[in-house]
Amino acid sequence: MGxxxxxxxxxxxxxxxxxxxxxxxxxxxxxxxxxxLEPCHLCVIQRYPHFIVLGFALIAIVFGxxxxxxxALLLVGIAAAYLAGAxxxxxxxxxxxxxxxxxxxxxGPAGSIEDLKARILAAPTARCDDVAWxxxxxxxxxxxxxxxxxxxxxxxxxxxxxxxxxxARAYVRT
Numbered sequence: 001m002g003x004x005x006x007x008x009x010x011x012x013x014x015x016x017x018x019x020x021x022x023x024x025x026x027x028x029x030x031x032x033x034x035x036x037l038e039p040c041h042l043c044v045i046q047r048y049p050h051f052i053v054l055g056f057a058l059i060a061i062v063f064g065x066x067x068x069x070x071x072a073l074l075l076v077g078i079a080a081a082y083l084a085g086a087x088x089x090x091x092x093x094x095x096x097x098x099x100x101x102x103x104x105x106x107x108g109p110a111g112s113i114e115d116l117k118a119r120i121l122a123a124p125t126a127r128c129d130d131v132a133w134x135x136x137x138x139x140x141x142x143x144x145x146x147x148x149x150x151x152x153x154x155x156x157x158x159x160x161x162x163x164x165x166x167x168a169r170a171y172v173r174t
Contacts, residue, residue: 013158014060049085075159082152089145
């Protein structure tokens with residue numbers, strides 16, 4: 001048994017990215033709605049790149065089947081979305097670790113009672129500097145960052161494999 005045919009593997013790359021981001025979004029929504037784990041503001045922002053991946057992957061599946069150049073370009077877009085998600089996740093991990101400040105993290109004392117009351121009423125339900133859930137000492141934001149970097153590298157590799165070859169018909173996949 002040899003290695004899998006890389007052309008066949010990269011042909012299904014948009015569907016794989018669609019499945020991974022859909023599974024990740026389904027998981028976080030299950031944590032939120034079934035597990036009662038309220039997301040903070042940064043948690044919600046980290047979902048946006050995965051929605052972008054869903055859109056690019058669907059476009060690649062529908063319109064990029066016979067056009068390698070379109071598929072490659074959309075895969076680069078998927079990689080960029082994953083890298084943006086990894087950046088948000090890294091910032092969130094930094095806020096959780098106390099390395100960065102965030103508007104939704106705990107802040108110092110207020111100047112007056114009115115300031116304190118306004119901050120309490122404007123405060124989000126979940127704080128960004130609290131780790132609400134972790135696995136093996138890595139927070140949910142940390143796992144999102146790790147997964148996003150791995151998926152970005154896979155998307156870049158798939159884009160490179162799907163690039164049109166010089167002298168070949170750029171529009172028809174073999």
